[in-house]
Amino acid sequence: MSIVVVGNGMAGSRFVSEVRSRDRDVPVTVFGAEPQQPYNRVLLSNVLAGVSAPDQIGLVDPAWYEANDVDARLGVEVVRIDREARVVYASDGSSVPYETLVIATGSNSLIPPFPGTENGLPAGAIAFRTLADCHEILAEADGATTAVVVGGGLLGIEAARGLAGRGIEVTVVHLAGHLMERQLDPGAGKVLARTLRRLGIDAHLDASVTALRTGDDAGTVRVSGVDLADGRFLAADLVIMACGVKPEVGLARAAGLAVERGIVVDEELTSVTDPAVRAIGECSQYGDTVYGLVAPAWEQATVLADLLTGADSAARFTGARQITRLKAASVELAAMGETHHGDDDPGVEVMQFADASRGTYKKVVIRDDRIIGAILLGETSTAGTLTQLYDRESPLPSDRLSLFFPGVGGAPEADTPVRIPDAATICQCNNVSKGQIRACWEKGARTADEVARETRASTGCGGCRSALEGIVSWLDEQESVTVA
Structure with missing residues (x-):
């Protein structure tokens, strides 16, 4: 089987790396319209703010492709798909046959058609x-x-x-x-x-x-x-x-694939039009949803790599819960699920706390003793706990105030490392648990950067970085206590 990937952004590059981690031999060719190495688009705001340099947000080093026998064509766009012949044609005049085509073209910026934009955007x-x-x-x-x-x-x-x-x-x-x-x-x-x-x-x-x-x-x-x-x-x-953005589906539409908002796919990320074509990331549509966040795209990449390499023939993408994290300087935010319910909705219970003078707003929406939505703005120390309860649809603790204020009544904080179970997901973007972080640390990765390289924890939105650092620090302290 030969795989051709169209798009080398966050979804496409992750898929390629997931394939190679499972199968060293399957031929893989990836086309990327942008000329540089794939990078973490989520962290562009850090580059804009001067917090990170452009070379610090890369996802795959260019040398990785050669070392892993991946034919990477950076700065080369695919301009046409011939589904009957199973060949893609590129902007540099080349053509590549495929057995499986993976479309990961992402999204483009939406530019409203008002005066001043008729001939493209002006300087500035x-x-x-x-x-x-x-x-x-x-x-x-x-x-x-x-x-x-x-x-x-x-x-x-x-x-x-x-x-x-x-x-x-x-x-x-x-x-x-x-x-x-x-x-x-x-x-x-x-x-x-x-x-x-x-x-x-x-x-x-x-x-x-x-x-x-x-x-x-x-x-x-x-x-x-x-x-x-x-x-x-x-x-x-x-x-x-x-x-805003709009899915980049022009290539797929021109090839005759079923497109609504995105390329319509099933649970195996297969186009409903052509079994030889798959689509992942922001250009794909599962059910009625186009996912615009990194975690669902990476989950799709993992599922598809499992299916195409045979690592897990039962793998399926059945939808994802969307959790938004904003972690700009002096502004921290976590939002998930159905956040717009109010007290006038008889089917839900709403807990709220606001202190506008401190920039703090907290809200949890509950139905049948389960969190269906939450907002934490300004003070996000319980974000890990809320995310786990929401993601797993777990019953709420008896002390609901602890959802807003860890340590209420003198109890230990819910998301200090000692209280977090090993099964708890620390990095939602990459689905990394505390147990995986612990195992990585025990194998010799003793800094947060080393653990991040091995597990990918904190390399998505970056919102779990402090939790990762806290766990690594706690593990170091436990070792020093044991040695003493």
């Missing part, structure tokens, strides 16, 4: 999606004093925080009535907006951009700000477009 207006976008933003930010971010979702907030950290005056323009409306309820959105104001980020809500205003800068068309529907004009040296 940049979509925030790729590492190349990040480099362009950093180049434009050098010398900029004001920026407008169009879109107050997760990506927009991360971009705004990164730019504000560089001393730029930032305004977020958001169409909805509160920030991150897909993950947060209005109360949490209000607290988040207040937190951002303290960090120098203003937010215009219920606001619609109607045009990018431009001017001539030495013969170059350059953005000068945005016009709003209410008549206001916001001047800006830099405009970041974070208006």
Whole structure:
């Protein structure tokens, strides 16, 4: 069997590495439109903020491909799929036959068709999606004093925080009535907006951009700000477009595959049109859902690698629970499940706590003694506990206040290392348990970085990094006590 992978982003590169960890011999060719090594797109905001260098967010070193006999064609796009002949044709004129084709083309930035974007984005207006976008933003930010971010979702907030950290005056323009409306309820959105104001980020809500205003800068068309529907004009040296993404399905649609929002697949990630074609990541659609987070994409990559190599012929993808983590400087957030329920819903119980002055908002939505949704903003020490209860649909503890405040009544904190069972999942993105971290440590990986390299814990959204460091530190302390 020969495998051709179209797309070398977070889903495609993970799939290739998962295949090689199971089968050293199956021929694998991977095409990546971007010329550099695959990287962690989730951590681009850290690059924007100056917290991480671009070379620190790589997922696969280029030398790995040769060492593992993978034909990697970086900077080469697939332009056509011939399903009848089972051949892909690339932008460099090459063609490669396949027995199994895996499409992992991800998503593209959504650019609204308002005036100022007819001929592409003008200088100084940049979509925030790729590492190349990040480099362009950093180049434009050098010398900029004001920026407008169009879109107050997760990506927009991360971009705004990164730019504000560089001393730029930032305004977020958001169409909805509160920030991150897909993950947060209005109360949490209000607290988040207040937190951002303290960090120098203003937010215009219920606001619609109607045009990018431009001017001539030495013969170059350059953005000068945005016009709003209410008549206001916001001047800006830099405009970041974070208006959402859309699955990249043009190649699949042209090949005659079934496409709705994404490429329609079944539990084996097989196209419902063609059994020789699989699709994973943000370009795929299982049921009615297109998953836009890293953990489901990596789960799909693992399932598909198990199936195609025969490592687990019973592996199936049956959907994933979506957990959002935002961990920007001075802003910590965990949100999961159905967060928009209120006290007027007779079928659920809602627990809430808010301290807007401290930037703290906590909410748990409960049905039948199970967590069906939760928000932790500003203070996330119980995020691990809530995530485990939600992910496993486990019964709640008798002391429900401990879901918000660990250590209530003098009890030990629920998610200190000594209290976490080995079966508990620490890294949701990579499905790494405390027991796997312990086993890795016992085999000789004695630092958080070493454990991360071996287990991949904390290499997704980075939200579990402090938990990983805490467990490693606790294991070191236990060893010193034992030796003493």
